[in-house]
Amino acid sequence: MRRIYMDANATTPLLPEVFEAMRPFYMEHYGNASSIHQQGQQARAAVDQARDSIARLLRCRASEIVFTSGGTESDNLALFGTLKTTNGEKSHLITTSIEHHAVLHAAEALEKQNVEVTFLPCTAQGLIEPAALAAAIRPNTRLVSVMFANNETGVIQPIAELAAIAHQTGALFHTDAVQAAGKLPIDLSPKGPLKDVDLATISGHKIHAPKGIGALFVRRSVRLAPMMHGGMHERQRRAGTENVAGIVGLGKAAELALQWLATDGPAKLAPLRDRLEQGILAEVEEAGINGAGAPRVANTANLYFDHVEAEALVIALDLKGLSVSGGAACQSGATEPSHVLTAMGLSPARARASIRFSLSKLTTDDEVDEALKLVPAAVARLRELSPTYKAAIAATL
Numbered sequence: 331m332r333r334i335y336m337d338a339n340a341t342t343p344l345l346p347e348v349f350e351a352m353r354p355f356y357m358e359h360y361g362n363a364s365s366i367h368q369q370g371q372q373a374r375a376a377v378d379q380a381r382d383s384i385a386r387l388l389r390c391r392a393s394e395i396v397f398t399s400g401g402t403e404s405d406n407l408a409l410f411g412t413l414k415t416t417n418g419e420k421s422h423l424i425t426t427s428i429e430h431h432a433v434l435h436a437a438e439a440l441e442k443q444n445v446e447v448t449f450l451p452c453t454a455q456g457l458i459e460p461a462a463l464a465a466a467i468r469p470n471t472r473l474v475s476v477m478f479a480n481n482e483t484g485v486i487q488p489i490a491e492l493a494a495i496a497h498q499t500g501a502l503f504h505t506d507a508v509q510a511a512g513k514l515p516i517d518l519s520p521k522g523p524l525k526d527v528d529l530a531t532i533s534g535h536k537i538h539a540p541k542g543i544g545a546l547f548v549r550r551s552v553r554l555a556p557m558m559h560g561g562m563h564e565r566q567r568r569a570g571t572e573n574v575a576g577i578v579g580l581g582k583a584a585e586l587a588l589q590w591l592a593t594d595g596p597a598k599l600a601p602l603r604d605r606l607e608q609g610i611l612a613e614v615e616e617a618g619i620n621g622a623g624a625p626r627v628a629n630t631a632n633l634y635f636d637h638v639e640a641e642a643l644v645i646a647l648d649l650k651g652l653s654v655s656g657g658a659a660c661q662s663g664a665t666e667p668s669h670v671l672t673a674m675g676l677s678p679a680r681a682r683a684s685i686r687f688s689l690s691k692l693t694t695d696d697e698v699d700e701a702l703k704l705v706p707a708a709v710a711r712l713r714e715l716s717p718t719y720k721a722a723i724a725a726t727l
Contacts, residue, residue: 335690379581405506407557425476426475456485463492476504479627482620512537606698640685
């Protein structure tokens with residue numbers, strides 16, 4: 331059976347070029363990057379080169395890149411590293427109702443540590459309104475954290491405007507850019523459009539690098555308290571022996587992502603996503619796009635199919651060779667509807683009837699053609715078994 335993978339927002343396949351760049355650092359160049367002998371110097375040079383590559387992707391200084399184990403650690407380091415209670419006054423964190431759980435659960439933990447937290451609502455399109463942020467800021471607001479592109483819907487937030495509002499009141503600004511890095515141009519330079527962003531999270535396995543490696547951009551003016559204590563690694567911001575092979579892989583993936591962006595990769599991928607959406611909606615009634623009308627990253631489509639359970643549809647498509655998702659991969663098996671979709675105003679039933687297609691730079695026209703055959707057929711079969719669908723049909727007779 332031919333397998334078609336459309337779950338790139340959960341993880342991406344490791345590119346051959348990335349694997350080849352990593353391979354020597356498992357075998358031949360195995361030194362500790364903190365050692366001063368030749369093997370250590372080889373490892374250090376590779377880490378430095380990767381740091382430079384990631385800095386070019388984000389248009390920042392290499393010294394502002396802190397390597398971590400992935401997006402979750404980077405998000406936690408950004409929040410816990412900046413939010414400290416001082417002089418008996420509570421710090422205030424503003425985030426949103428549609429964040430990844432790496433931010434949401436970190437915010438909930440901070441609430442238990444005497445930090446006040448505000449969760450901003452979103453519009454029906456999944457957008458955070460700048461006016462809502464401006465109204466929520468308080469004198470003790472220390473940090474604002476708003477994701478760049480949503481992992482479930484692909485909706486892109488007005489990060490530059492939101493960050494500017496935060497800075498006007500003296501607050502720091504963090505963005506979880508895991509689903510934006512490598513898909514959108516990101517310019518964190520001191521005079522760039524994102525000059526007011528102080529911290530930004532990226533994750534390797536979302537851009538064809540390995541799992542278990544990520545990075546946090548920390549603008550050099552930001553003081554960050556480490557979460558882990560040990561060695562002097564990462565300018566004393568993240569202790570622990572460097573994952574040299576993983577770092578090299580992330581660096582190579584960043585180079586390839588920059589090349590893809592420079593050759594209009596997103597502009598070439600978006601028509602595939604659009605053709606998938608339009609083809610499905612042309613064949614399937616009582617279906618729609620979540621986040622329609624809002625700016626979205628080129629690879630992500632989140633569709634609802636009334637009278638169908640998303641979990642059943644995901645399984646049915648998997649049996650036919652098409653891999654998609656019912657939402658965030660970290661929530662697989664959850665019985666509650668997506669917090670992102672319900673925050674957008676979808677009913678629990680419609681949220682449970684939504685699935686995500688997320689393409690990658692490897693997705694082909696033929697794969698979209700095959701998906702356009704499989705999805706309508708699977709929805710039709712499941713609706714034949716649905717009591718609510720049968721009742722809706724009977725009501726029209």
